[in-house]
Amino acid sequence: MLILIPEIGLSCEFKIGVREYPPYTYQNADKSWAGIDIDMFNYLVDEIGCDKKYIRINFGQALKLLKDGKIDALAQMSKIEQRLNTVHFVGPTRSETLTLIVSKKVPETINHFSDIANHPYIFAKREGTFIGHEFNKLMQSNIHFSSKFIETNTETPRINLVLKGRVVGFFDDIKFNQYMLKNSPQYQNMKMHPLKIDNGLIYFGFSKKTVSQYHIEKLRNVF
Numbered sequence: 001m002l003i004l005i006p007e008i009g010l011s012c013e014f015k016i017g018v019r020e021y022p023p024y025t026y027q028n029a030d031k032s033w034a035g036i037d038i039d040m041f042n043y044l045v046d047e048i049g050c051d052k053k054y055i056r057i058n059f060g061q062a063l064k065l066l067k068d069g070k071i072d073a074l075a076q077m078s079k080i081e082q083r084l085n086t087v088h089f090v091g092p093t094r095s096e097t098l099t100l101i102v103s104k105k106v107p108e109t110i111n112h113f114s115d116i117a118n119h120p121y122i123f124a125k126r127e128g129t130f131i132g133h134e135f136n137k138l139m140q141s142n143i144h145f146s147s148k149f150i151e152t153n154t155e156t157p158r159i160n161l162v163l164k165g166r167v168v169g170f171f172d173d174i175k176f177n178q179y180m181l182k183n184s185p186q187y188q189n190m191k192m193h194p195l196k197i198d199n200g201l202i203y204f205g206f207s208k209k210t211v212s213q214y215h216i217e218k219l220r221n222v223f
Contacts, residue, residue: 018057041075087207
């Protein structure tokens with residue numbers, strides 16, 4: 001909840017939802033949060049004279065809490081029509097590219113969406129995530145394509161589903177995939193395929209229920 005103290009010179013504290021998502025957000029051994037997005041949040045909030053509190057929460061739940069005003073801010077958000085009435089967008093912070101990461105047990109190379117539709121493999125799609133307009137259109141109009149995906153809640157790491165043999169892969173941010181391939185033993189039998197999605201610009205999102213237009217303008221001015 002954003003706390004305002006009027007007449008003394010607007011003070012505030014942002015409750016910011018974060019998750020383990022290196023190199024953008026990750027928790028150190030001392031429980032402090034670090035990463036590219038944390039650095040930007042720290043800069044923005046400090047520049048406008050506010051405090052911040054990081055709250056660990058999965059992305060799907062965080063989207064609901066942001067909409068309801070139970071947290072104030074969230075990183076890694078696409079500016080899509082369904083969110084415009086409930087979220088202020090500050091940024092963009094970057095342009096996002098998604099890549100398909102797949103078990104090495106899959107011998108074929110996946111270059112296009114049509115390859116997904118034509119091959120006998122199942123992939124995971126995380127609830128609440130945006131994977132581009134073309135992907136969404138195919139999910140709605142092409143049964144051969146949509147039948148190749150199972151939707152997972154954000155509390156279940158998709159890599160666990162790969163390791164259990166339920167799916168063979170999933171889409172995620174290219175830098176996240178690169179980081180995990182280099183640093184996580186769980187990803188040692190995974191590889192990235194040529195299929196990439198330009199997912200557009202990514203923003204910080206702030207709840208319209210708790211963050212005033214005054215603070216949004218200050219944030220945008222220092223961004």
